[in-house]
Structures are given as C-alpha cells and as structure tokens.
Amino acid sequence: MSVSPAAIRRISRQRADGRTRDFDGLTLLTVYLVLLFAVPSNLAFTALGSAGRPASLWAMFAGLWWCWWQVQRPAQSGWKLQPVRFAVFGLLIIGALSYSTALLRGLPADEANPADNGMLRLAAWAGILLVANDGLRNSEMLHRLLRRITWAVAILAVVGIAQFVTGNPLIDWISIPGMSSDLAVLDSRGGFVRASATASQPLEYGVVLCLTFPLAIVLALEDTTRTLIARWLPAALIAIASVLSVSRSELVGLLIGLVVLFPSFSGRARLVLGALGVLLAGMTAVLVPGLLGTIRGLFTGIAADPSTVSRTSSYDAAVELVSRFPLVGKGFGTLLARYHIFDNQYLLLAIELGLLGLIVFLTLLITALVSAGLARERATTRIDRQLARALLASALSGAVMLAFFDGLSFPMSAGMLFLVLGLCGAALRLFSPVGAPASAQSILTR
Numbered sequence: 437m438s439v440s441p442a443a444i445r446r447i448s449r450q451r452a453d454g455r456t457r458d459f460d461g462l463t464l465l466t467v468y469l470v471l472l473f474a475v476p477s478n479l480a481f482t483a484l485g486s487a488g489r490p491a492s493l494w495a496m497f498a499g500l501w502w503c504w505w506q507v508q509r510p511a512q513s514g515w516k517l518q519p520v521r522f523a524v525f526g527l528l529i530i531g532a533l534s535y536s537t538a539l540l541r542g543l544p545a546d547e548a549n550p551a552d553n554g555m556l557r558l559a560a561w562a563g564i565l566l567v568a569n570d571g572l573r574n575s576e577m578l579h580r581l582l583r584r585i586t587w588a589v590a591i592l593a594v595v596g597i598a599q600f601v602t603g604n605p606l607i608d609w610i611s612i613p614g615m616s617s618d619l620a621v622l623d624s625r626g627g628f629v630r631a632s633a634t635a636s637q638p639l640e641y642g643v644v645l646c647l648t649f650p651l652a653i654v655l656a657l658e659d660t661t662r663t664l665i666a667r668w669l670p671a672a673l674i675a676i677a678s679v680l681s682v683s684r685s686e687l688v689g690l691l692i693g694l695v696v697l698f699p700s701f702s703g704r705a706r707l708v709l710g711a712l713g714v715l716l717a718g719m720t721a722v723l724v725p726g727l728l729g730t731i732r733g734l735f736t737g738i739a740a741d742p743s744t745v746s747r748t749s750s751y752d753a754a755v756e757l758v759s760r761f762p763l764v765g766k767g768f769g770t771l772l773a774r775y776h777i778f779d780n781q782y783l784l785l786a787i788e789l790g791l792l793g794l795i796v797f798l799t800l801l802i803t804a805l806v807s808a809g810l811a812r813e814r815a816t817t818r819i820d821r822q823l824a825r826a827l828l829a830s831a832l833s834g835a836v837m838l839a840f841f842d843g844l845s846f847p848m849s850a851g852m853l854f855l856v857l858g859l860c861g862a863a864l865r866l867f868s869p870v871g872a873p874a875s876a877q878s879i880l881t882r
Contacts, residue, residue: 460572460577461571461572461573462571462572462577462580462581464494464498465498465564465567465568465571465581465855466581468498468564468851468855469584469585469588471491472491472847472852473588473589473591473633473634473644473848475490475491475610475612475634476607476635477634477636477846477848478636479610479616480615480616481493481614481615481616482614482615483614487557487560488615489847491847491848491851492556492557492847493560495560495563495851496556496563497563498563498564498566499560499562499563499564499566499567501567502563502566502567502570502571518569518570519803519806519807519861519864520565520569520803520804520807520858520860520864521566521570523796523803524562524566524800524854524857525562526796527562527796527800528558528559529796530764530792530793530796531555531558531789534764534765534766534768534788534789535551535554535555535767537761537767538551538767539551543767543770546772547767547770550769550770551768551769553769554768554769555768555769557768557769557844557847557850560851564851564855564858565854565858565861567858568854568855568857568858568859568861569858569865572866575820575867578823578859578862578866579659579819579823581859582655582859583655583659585651585855586648586651586655586670589645589652589670592634592641592645592677593674593677594673594677595607595634596631596632596633596641596677596681597673597676597677599631600628600631603622603629605621623638625682628680630682634848635848636846636848637846638681639685639840639841639843639849640843640846642681642683642685642686642837643686643689643834643837643841643848644848644849645674645677645678645690646678646686646689646693646830646837647830647833647853647856648674649671649674649678649690649693649830650696650826650827651823651827651830652671652674653693653694653709653826654822654823654825655670655823656671657701657705657822658818658823659819675712675716676716679727680720682727685840685841689834689836689837692833693829694829696825696828696833697826700821750776750778753776754778754783754786754787757776758786758787758790758791762791763790763791763792764789764792765785765786765787765788765789765790766787768789769788770788771788779841780838780841781839781841781845782838782839784842784844784845785797800857801835801857804831804857805831805832805835805860807860807861808824808825808828808831808860808863808864809824810868811824811827811860811863811866811867812825812828814864814867816867816869821867824867827859827860828860830856831856834853834856838853
C-alpha cells in the first residue's frame with residue numbers, strides 16, 4: 437500500500453488533538469496586523485531606511501512564504517482564475533520596468549535610495565495581498581480575520597480618542613533598540629487635536645478607520661454568534677474616533693462606505709443605525725462643544741480651504757511632470773517632497789509609474805471591486821453576502837480617499853489598503869459555491 441507525499445505531509449503536521457498545525461495565512465496576517473498597528477509608523481530599523489519598518493519586513497516575508505507554498509504544493513488538476521492576483525502582478529511588472537528604466541537613465545544620488553525602497557514597498561504590498569487572496573482555507577478563517585481586523589482598529593481608535601481628550605501623543609515612550617523614530621507631534625485644526633494614534637499622519641489614521649468601518653458595521657449586524665458588546669463595541673469606537681478626527685476626507689470616506697451598505701440593510705437596521713448616528717451627534721455636541729461646527733465649516737468653506745487650493749493648483753505641475761516620462765514614469769518613490777507635494781495618489785502614480793502604472797493600479801482597484809461584487813452575488817449565506825458588500829464598500833472608500841491623500845506614501849494606509857484588496861479576491865474564491873477548497877487540501881488555492 438502506497439502513501440502519497442501530500443498524505444505524508446498531512447500526517448507529519450498532525451497534532452495529538454487531531455488538528456493540523458499549519459503556519460497558515462491567518463497566522464501570517466494576524467502577525468502583520470499587530471506589527472502594522474502596534475508599532476508606530478515612524479519607527480524603522482535605521483540601517484534599512486523607510487523599508488525597515490517591521491510590518492513591511494513581515495510583508496516581504498509573507499510574499500516569500502506565498503512563493504514557497506506555490507512551489508512545494510502537490511500538483512492538482514483544474515485551474516481557477518484569480519483576477520486580483522493577476523492585477524497585482526501587473527503592477528509589479530510596471531514597477532520593475534519603471535525602476536530599471538530609471539536606473540538606465542541615471543538617477544540623482546538622493547533619488548537612488550528612494551527608488552530602491554519604492555521597489556521593496558511594492559514587493560511588500562504585493563506579498564501581503566497575495567497571502568490575503570490565497571492563504572485562507574475557508575470562509576470561517578476569513579470571518580475570523582475580519583473580526584481581528586475590526587478589533588485591532590478598535591484598539592487603534594481608543595488610542596486616537598485618548599489623544600484627542602488628553603492632547604498628548606501617548607506613544608513617545610515606545611522605543612526599540614536599533615530603530616530610529618521621529619518625534620511624535622499631534623496636529624490640530626479649529627482648536628481641536630487631530631489624533632493619529634500610531635500612524636505618522638492624521639489622514640493616514642483616518643484611511644485605516646474608513647477602510648474598517650464597513651466591516652465593523654456588517655459584523656455588528658450579522659455576526660450573531662457573538663454577544664452584543666463584542667459585535668457593537670468595535671463599530672462604536674471606530675465611529676467615535678472618526679467623528680473626533682476633524683477630517684473632511686475621512687468623513688467623505690465613511691459616507692461612501694455607508695452609501696454602499698445602506699441598500700442592503702433591513703428597515704430595522706436602518707432605524708437602529710440612524711438612531712445611533714443621532715445619539716453620537718448629540719453626545720458630540722454636548723461633550724465637545726464647537727466640534728460639529730468645525731466639521732460643518734470644513735465643508736462650507738471648502739473652496740477657500742488651503743488643502744483644497746493646494747490640490748487643485750497641483751494639476752498643471754502634474755501634467756508637466758508626467759510629460760517628461762509619460763509611459764513608465766520617473767521611478768516609484770523618486771518624487772521627493774522637496775520637489776512637490778501632491779495630495780492626490782493618482783497624480784503621484786502617473787508621475788512615478790507613468791500612465792501605464794496608473795492604468796494598472798486602477799485595474800487592480802477595479803478588479804478587487806468587481807471580485808467583491810461577484811462574491812456577493814455568488815455567496816450562499818447572508819453573512820457572506822454582507823461581508824462581500826462590506827469589502828466592496830471598504831475598497832471603494834479607500835480608492836476615493838486616494839484622490840485626497842497620497843496614501844501609498846504612508847505605511848499604515850498603504851498596507852491596510854492592499855490587505856483589503858487581497859481580501860476582496862479571497863471573498864470571490866471562498867464565497868463561491870465551488871470556490872472554497874476542502875480543509876484536507878493544500879493551503880493555497882489550486
């Protein structure tokens with residue numbers, strides 16, 4: 437009697453309780469969440485520069501893990517298209533082409549290191565996206581990861597709320613040997629502190645809140661296996677932190693997420709959410725006088741707002757820079773802040789990766805959105821349908837916010853966005869009736 441190599445591997449991983457001990461995608465992504473949110477964004481290993489952030493290094497390791505499992509898995513019959521996977525490989529190809537073209541053209545000394553770091557960042561984001569897309573064996577593992585994401589961001593929201601109340605960064609004490617850091621300083625607007633938690637910038641923190649809020653709302657309404665407190669506390673904390681962020685772009689992102697989700701809510705859910713929204717506004721008006729007026733002023737005075745003027749005045753400069761290297765750009769990460777600051781990631785991508793890079797990145801976003809939409813249509817349970825819609829809302833919210841913020845220049849917002857894009861692909865694979873592999877099969881999709 438012969439035993440297949442795959443069966444030998446399963447037996448070798450078997451524990452006394454009968455379960456396998458795979459170092460799987462859920463474990464990798466959970467560690468990534470801890471490193472992404474618990475370690476301040478301004479901390480990095482000095483010798484490695486901006487590429488030396490623990491979360492980025494772990495994401496690159498995750499990419500190597502994905503490659504290892506693809507190489508050593510047993511051959512399987514049948515093949516299933518993974519559109520998000522193909523789209524991110526397209527981004528890597530354009531990034532590598534832009535990088536090699538920039539090197540052949542010759543880079544100034546102060547742009548060479550940013551170009552190297554730019555390629556490492558692309559590799560890290562692709563690694564975490566691929567593990568998110570392929571490394572979860574079944575829909576229950578995806579549910580567990582989404583719960584962990586909402587709780588991790590809820591803790592981040594608590595730090596932000598504490599910063600708003602105390603006016604103190606609260607993270608100055610975090611120091612790791614061998615790592616360099618910038619002094620944590622809180623920004624302010626209208627006399628109110630703009631919290632950033634462990635992010636390096638308030639809007640970076642806001643993007644993370646926006647990307648998570650649709651997931652937290654759907655889990656609060658649909659994940660009936662948990663207690664009311666366990667379901668609603670993360671959503672409540674994220675909502676409170678978002679209001680206290682004093683950020684116009686973040687509120688726009690939250691609104692987009694709610695608009696996508698609202699049609700799928702029952703009448704009762706709409707009433708509950710509406711009542712909670714009114715309660716939150718009332719509590720804010722009473723406990724933080726003047727905040728609602730400041731938020732209203734962000735929208736009524738948008739035409740004269742310095743940040744708005746800065747964004748609109750950058751278009752001519754962007755066209756001129758794109759015209760120099762129109763196809764593959766001047767190299768990802770090489771547009772230094774001293775040249776020009778664009779509060780628009782799409783303009784920045786057109787300059788650094790060219791029009792081809794911008795098209796490929798938009799293709800990645802659209803592919804993730806379509807994957808989440810298809811997952812919603814094919815899902816066989818209500819919670820899966822709603823979670824797929826939440827992932828769609830999250831990805832769309834992040835895509836819109838990139839028009840107001842160079843989000844890929846900041847590690848926390850970029851890492852969270854690529855994680856969500858990968859989970860959109862995972863939803864399509866796992867929520868489809870024939871998409872989820874059996875637990876005895878390989879850890880990655882065939």
